[in-house]
Amino acid sequence: MKILVIGSGGREHALVWKIQQSPKVEKIYCIPGNGGIAQLAECVALDPTDVEALANFAQDKSIDLTVVGPEAPLVAGIADVFAKKGLKVFGPSARAAELEGSKSFAKNIMNKYGIPTGEANLFDNYGDAAAFLERLKAPYVIKADGLAAGKGVFIAKDKDEAKAALKSCLVEEQFGMAGKLVLIEEYLEGPELSVLAFSDGKDVIPMVPAQDYKRAYDNDEGLNTGGMGSYSPVSIVTSELYGQIVETVLKPTIEGLASEGIEYRGVLYAGIMLTKDGPRVLEFNVRFGDPETQAILPRLTSDIIEPMLAVANGDLSGVNLAWTDDVCITVVLASGGYPGDYSTGYPIKGLDEAGTVEGVTVFHAGTKVKDGRIVTAGGRVLNVSALGKDFEEARRKAYEAVGKIHFDNMHFRNDIALRAL
Ligand code: AMP
Ligand code: GLY
Numbered sequence: 188m189k190i191l192v193i194g195s196g197g198r199e200h201a202l203v204w205k206i207q208q209s210p211k212v213e214k215i216y217c218i219p220g221n222g223g224i225a226q227l228a229e230c231v232a233l234d235p236t237d238v239e240a241l242a243n244f245a246q247d248k249s250i251d252l253t254v255v256g257p258e259a260p261l262v263a264g265i266a267d268v269f270a271k272k273g274l275k276v277f278g279p280s281a282r283a284a285e286l287e288g289s290k291s292f293a294k295n296i297m298n299k300y301g302i303p304t305g306e307a308n309l310f311d312n313y314g315d316a317a318a319f320l321e322r323l324k325a326p327y328v329i330k331a332d333g334l335a336a337g338k339g340v341f342i343a344k345d346k347d348e349a350k351a352a353l354k355s356c357l358v359e360e361q362f363g364m365a366g367k368l369v370l371i372e373e374y375l376e377g378p379e380l381s382v383l384a385f386s387d388g389k390d391v392i393p394m395v396p397a398q399d400y401k402r403a404y405d406n407d408e409g410l411n412t413g414g415m416g417s418y419s420p421v422s423i424v425t426s427e428l429y430g431q432i433v434e435t436v437l438k439p440t441i442e443g444l445a446s447e448g449i450e451y452r453g454v455l456y457a458g459i460m461l462t463k464d465g466p467r468v469l470e471f472n473v474r475f476g477d478p479e480t481q482a483i484l485p486r487l488t489s490d491i492i493e494p495m496l497a498v499a500n501g502d503l504s505g506v507n508l509a510w511t512d513d514v515c516i517t518v519v520l521a522s523g524g525y526p527g528d529y530s531t532g533y534p535i536k537g538l539d540e541a542g543t544v545e546g547v548t549v550f551h552a553g554t555k556v557k558d559g560r561i562v563t564a565g566g567r568v569l570n571v572s573a574l575g576k577d578f579e580e581a582r583r584k585a586y587e588a589v590g591k592i593h594f595d596n597m598h599f600r601n602d603i604a605l606r607a608l
Contacts, residue, residue: 188492191245192217192228193235193265194256197519197552197570198477200224202254202491204548205484209492216248222561223551238265245274252277252492252499255453258474262288262334266452275499279453279473283444286455287473290332290370297468300443302436304468305373313357319371320349328372331356333365337413342374375469377462380421381479382429384437385494387503388450391437392494395486395510396421396429397479398607403526405602412526413567416603417482418516418578423461432459432466440471452498481517481550481570486510516581516604517572518589519552523596525566533563533595541588546574546581549588563594578607 188211192203200223203215207227218241220230233240236259245253253269255261255278264281278284285292297304305328310316320327327349331339339362341352356366381399384391397419403409424432436457444451456472456479475483484491489509497503522529531553538561541549550572553565571588575581582604589599 188212188251189214189216189249190492191215191241191248191250191253192256193241193253193260195219195221195224195235196256196477197550197567198475198480199256200550200552201481201484201570201572202256202475203228204550205487205491206254209490211490211492216250218244221551221564222554222556223549225556236260236263238263238268241265242268242272242274245269246272251275252496254278254495256474258284258287258334258472261453261473275496277453277495277499279451280449282449283451283453284473286440286444286451286471288334290330290470291368293471294370296440296443296447300439302439302443302468303466305375307370307372310357310369310371311367313353316353316357316369316371317350320346323371326374328374329353329356330370330372331362331366332368332370333362335362335365337411338362339365340411375460375462375467377460378423379469380424380459380461381476382432382437382457382459383476383479383483384433384455385498385503385506386437386441386451386453386455387498387501388441388445388452390503391433391441391455392503392506392508393429393433393437394483394508395419396424397476397483399476399479400600400603405600410526412521414476414478415519415521415600416517417476417478418514418581418604418607419479419482419486420514422607428461428466432457436466436468450501452501478517478519478570481572482515485515485548485572485574486513511574513574513576514578514581514607515572515574516578516585517570518585518599518603519567520569520571520589520592520597520599521567522553522563522565523598525598529566530596531563531565532557535561535563535568535592535594537591537593540591541571544573544584544588544591546584547588548572549592568594568597578604582608
């Protein structure tokens with residue numbers, strides 16, 4: 188089979204790495220890819236949101252299956268365009284992708300179908316939103332409705348901060364159309380959990396649970412980032428609680444969408460907060476999580492092409508996933524300054540040495556090849572994933588490999604999976 192993967196981050200490197208292990212696969216293309224992906228796949232410099240150009244490429248190269256990593260092409264309708272041309276695609280339609288593309292759409296589905304989530308109110312103007320704050324207690328949770336690359340959620344400790352967040356969306360329009368509608372949501376507390384599942388539109392097959400680290404610095408200090416590390420499994424979730432989340436969140440979401448006439452085919456990812464009153468959905472994503480995928484896929488021992496094809500064909504029946512009991516942790520190596528301003532183009536040393544540590548795979552997130560050398564090319568640069576029989580071993584291996592890698596201004600968290608010990 189010929190496979191096309193869309194995207195350029197660590198998640199896509201992990202997807203290409205896992206897909207390439209399938210005996211069914213003869214050739215992988217990636218659009219646009221990165222310096223690490225280029226070692227496993229042919230990278231092609233097309234715009235990953237130009238869905239017509241992607242479909243033409245897939246037709247030209249007789250691609251058997253296209254796997255979509257990021258949300259933007261999904262929200263832009265890549266699955267619909269491919270389906271119209273008879274091309275197989277792994278990822279939901281534009282209507283289904285609204286679950287991530289519009290937080291108010293997701294809230295409406297959750298409220299209509301009884302899926303546990305925080306209470307929220309929707310506003311399209313600053314005056315009403317600011318007046319509503321007077322009825323609430325701090326802290327305040329403010330969310331831009333549309334896609335904002337992970338930057339559209341504000342947890343404000345007082346009213347001034349909350350009003351500034353509302354202004355940035357509704358008055359200054361910093362997020363463009365994505366911030367023209369804003370949700371003010373109930374503040375929830377508890378540990379967070381990422382639950383990912385394959386869905387064919389009727390049923391779901393959950394993957395193993397994972398947790399990610401969103402803040403830039405140790406002890407969850409600093410700004411929110413795209414993710415600074417992850418681990419799997421998550422010991423605070425018993426299999427009973429996990430089953431409950433599948434039954435009360437994932438299944439009714441897929442069934443609810445189906446009764447709206449929306450067939451959800453792809454990965455459904457629920458960001459869950461385990462509050463003292465039970466699990467509550469914080470958000471849905473319509474794709475694999477980044478960097479959760481880099482800690483989940485190394486644990487998958489069965490072929491990933493099988494569930495992906497089954498999803499694309501709309502029938503998961505008979506598909507089983509097999510997982511190792513080994514645990515996995517992923518440490519993100521970022522450019523100094525990220526998630527704020529940072530410089531790129533620094534040569535990366537020690538990649539080969541790091542890869543020799545047993546159980547370790549180094550996924551590239553923001554790298555490129557320049558004059559034959561791998562250099563930094565993004566905020567999140569590398570993801571060091573390590574399997575181990577327990578978290579102590581996985582942490583030891585991951586940080587041993589991290590110690591072998593160097594680039595100027597490299598920054599990472601030292602406490603990934605520490606709370607799992
Ligand atoms: P989201 O993109 O909606 O997952 O939000 C990003 C992060 O903001 C989450 O991972 C949580 O840490 C935090 N967050 C989101 N919603 C809430 C909420 N209702 N209460 C408290 N924290 C939240
Ligand atoms: N790790 C969070 C996300 O992929 O959105």
